[in-house]
Amino acid sequence: xTPTWIILxxxxxxxxxxxxxxxxxxxxxxxxxxxxxxLNRTAADCINHGxxxxxxxxxxxxxxxxFAPILDKATATxxxxxxxxxxxxxxxxxxIDGDPALIAxxxxxxxxxxxxxxTLLAPLMEDRGKGAVVGVGxxxxxxxxxxxxxxxxxxxxxxxxxxxxxxxxxxxxxxxVTVKPGTVDTAMTWGMDGLPFLAQPDKIASxxxxxxxxxxxxxxxxxxxxxxxxxIKSIPEAIFKKLKI
Numbered sequence: 001x002t003p004t005w006i007i008l009x010x011x012x013x014x015x016x017x018x019x020x021x022x023x024x025x026x027x028x029x030x031x032x033x034x035x036x037x038x039l040n041r042t043a044a045d046c047i048n049h050g051x052x053x054x055x056x057x058x059x060x061x062x063x064x065x066x067f068a069p070i071l072d073k074a075t076a077t078x079x080x081x082x083x084x085x086x087x088x089x090x091x092x093x094x095x096i097d098g099d100p101a102l103i104a105x106x107x108x109x110x111x112x113x114x115x116x117x118x119t120l121l122a123p124l125m126e127d128r129g130k131g132a133v134v135g136v137g138x139x140x141x142x143x144x145x146x147x148x149x150x151x152x153x154x155x156x157x158x159x160x161x162x163x164x165x166x167x168x169x170x171x172x173x174x175x176x177v178t179v180k181p182g183t184v185d186t187a188m189t190w191g192m193d194g195l196p197f198l199a200q201p202d203k204i205a206s207x208x209x210x211x212x213x214x215x216x217x218x219x220x221x222x223x224x225x226x227x228x229x230x231x232i233k234s235i236p237e238a239i240f241k242k243l244k245i
Contacts, residue, residue: 001079002052003131004028006070006121008059008114009086011038014136014184016045017205018084023051028077032059032070061087061113062105071120081125084134084208085114090151103150110154115161122165126172132212133169133176135162139220141180142229145245166217177211178218179204182225 010031023046039056046054089109141155166176207221220226
C-alpha cells in the first residue's frame with residue numbers, strides 16, 4: 001500500500017522541495033496550506049514528478065476547524081500516514097516590540113497550531129503502527145537571543161513537544177524527527193543582511209528525507225549548525241546576556 005504524506009505549510013519553499021522528493025518516490029501527497037492557488041500549482045508539479053496523487057487542501061494553524069477535513073482524508077487512506085510540519089511565522093523582534101499582539105499569532109503558527117493538529121492525528125498513526133512525523137523547528141529555539149526571542153520561544157516549545165511525541169509514538173512504531181534548520185534562503189529571510197551559513201531549500205529538503213530514512217531523532221541542517229549551537233548553548237548566562245547575538 002502506498003504511503004501518504006500530509007505536508008502542513010506546503011507553500012513554503014522548503015516544503016515544496018520536500019514534496020517533490022516525496023513525489024519522486026511515488027508516494028501520495030496531501031498538500032495543506034492557506035494559498036489554494038499555490039497549493040494547486042505544487043500539486044500539479046508533484047504529479048509531474050511521479051506522485052500517484054497530490055491534492056491541495058486548506059489548512060490554517062490558527063483555525064482548528066480546518067483540521068477536520070485533512071484528518072478525514074488521512075483516515076480514508078490505506079497504508080502508512082506520514083506528516084511533515086513546515087508551518088511558522090517570524091515577525092522581527094522590532095515588529096513584535098511595537099505590537100505585542102503579534103506574539104499570539106507567532107506562537108500559534110510555529111507551535112500550538114501544529115501541536116494541536118499532531119495531537120489529533122497521533123491516535124490514527126498509532127493505530128496503523130507505522131509512519132513518520134517531521135517537525136521543522138529552528139536553531140533559534142536552542143537559546144533565547146536578542147534578535148528573535150519570541151520566535152525562538154515558539155520553536156523551543158515545539159522542540160519539547162516533538163520530544164514528548166517521539167517518546168509516545170515510538171512505542172507503536174511511528175518515528176518523529178525534529179529538524180533544526182539554520183538560516184535558509186526563503187521568503188521568511190528575504191531582505192535580511194549578514195545571515196551566516198545561508199542554505200538552499202533543496203539542501204534542507206534532502207537532509208530531512210535522509211533523516212526520515214535513517215530514523216534520526218534530531219538533526220541540524222546544514223550540519224555546521226550543530227557545532228555552532230553547541231558552543232552557543234555552552235556560554236554561561238552571565239556572559240551570554242552581554243552578547244549581541
